[in-house]
Amino acid sequence: MLERAPQEDDPSERAHGWWVPHQHSEWQHVGGLGEWVQQQGDLPDPRKMLDVTSPGDQSRWIPLRGTFGWEEPTSAADDTHYMQRCRLALHVQAYVVRSEHLEAVRRWCAAQEPTRWSMPEPVNVHEAFHREFPWAFAWGHEYPSCDEWVAALDQELPHPVFPATAQFSLGVSGDCSGAATRIAVPSPWLCRRLALRHGGADGAFTDAGGATVVVDPSVTKGGSQAVLIRADQLRAFLARGDRGILWEARWLKQVIGGWNDLDAYGSMDVCGIYTMDESGGFSGSAKSEHTPPSAS
Template sequence: DRFDLMYTGRDSHKAERIGKKYQWIAYHEICACIADNFQYRNEFEDEDEEEKYLGQWQESKRDIDPSCILRGSVGGTGWDAHTSSWWGTEQYDIWNDGSPNEVWTVNESDLPDVNRCILVTNPKDKTKWLNLHGHFNWHEPVPEDKKRMSSDFKEVWYAIDAYLLHSEDATAFIEWAKKVNFWGRWMPDQAELYDLHLGEYAWSPAFHYFDRQYYGLDGWTRPGKGCPVDVRVATHRYSQSGSDFDCSTEEGVALSLPDTVLLGALEVGWSGDYADFVDENQGIVAFDPTAREEGPTAFLVREEMLRAALDRAGLTLCWTMLGEKRILTPGAVGTWYPPLEITGVCWLTKSGLESFTKTKVFEGKVNQEDSEEDDEVSDV
């Protein structure tokens, strides 16, 4: 059917008849027979270059992930405001302080505390957790008699990402990070793992096939803009389509997972459920809370266990932070207000967290080099 359609998208999202199920079984059996009896070659590679067939993940031909039974992610931050949760308690509600819009956008004194977005406490058991990948979106409430984007509305958003560093490199990284602007998403980012089953992460032949820079798993790498040290992204992203032919998922599944170096340092393994990673006593040490609860995008790790693991491995963590304070207008008819761009760095200390942020009013200039002299800087 896909050959006839000349299309391999996965957006039909309708229940298949029973006959189609048997067709899928036959299809995969035929693929296995071909793999056993013919030489594998990627159609886009050099014909003289021999390759070895390792599994269907090479051609993205696998269908259902039997290790993930989630119908979709419960939480996560989208275009709308995130849902408040115990790991997302930091609020912003200063939408109408009496100042004109052009004054509100550039006021940096009322910004949410990024430290409280990273270090959070579970009220049920008072355990402390560190958020290694977070996205927060605060929106001005919309009156019941209006639709969003029918008039101007205000928004503040933050995106934070943790990086592993060798302990001796932390000071150099922090001093460098204070001088650069992280806007443009030029730092190493989470790898998107589309063709890997959740239960295969970190150990399987399929994972080792994808564990290379070509697929976004950069390992230890030196960022641009003169970064003096190597860093390693602390989390990656498992993604599964929300429109499979068999309707095994509804809205898609997107879960954050710990990098393999962090996984080894913590001495934990996947529990077999959700995106929970447990120790030898089956206690949860790291997990993506959005797999089971509403709330902002996050990947949480027990603070005391993470600190101990990093000390054993001679590593530490630093976070880069991006954010924006802006007013969105309806189409091209509203007044445009230059947004406040926010960038910064956070790092672990013996007693908690420290951070440094700087802000700059967007000037609407494209492809212009960042100028430190033009940055309006503030310590947090």
């Protein structure tokens, strides 16, 4: 019997799991919260966030999507509505790009200011049944955008791209084909290209032999949502040569809590744009931008 995945409200619980690429514990802000927001020395290289290892078989996995968050620890006696504390977030999203356009798109994205432009988000599907993804008529008819190239003109991109993932949310009508209420999935195009099918566990997609190729481990284990693909399968896909993958890895530092100073310290965005090379490593660059506090 399938069981509903645990849903934690505590950010410290969501930040654990073998697929979480970083465990943050540096919360010192001796120079004040404003100085903490602006410093970047405590942030790992975004490229290191694009590679995780399963502790079971030591297999290498690459995130196609991931949303992770950490908050400065508090005690049971603290009122978090009034107490200001540091928060760090990491968002990873991969995009499919035609190989001949990959480097041009990477250079263009890397040149943009992090807070003034962002890549398109994956479609969020509400009504189609999860276990009918992606072959059912409802997916192609009601949600064509999850399978279409995002027009360059619409996003100011030099060439079209599309997110390598989609997101399924349980609709109000109910869905008995899967247990979790939110599941991140590979895009329909990627499912067809890799000949993926649903595995025995929700959130897992396998090849014809039953081996898991893509998985959102949070569906069965709880924690931060992520879409992971086996590194060897990804490299085989890229070796075909007609499509490439572009990753956006974005850090956000800010101070939360407190009734009167929600934006008293501004925020720091660090956005990296990367591609995978033939050796399986990542190349690219990151750019940072500090947003000053709003005038009160």
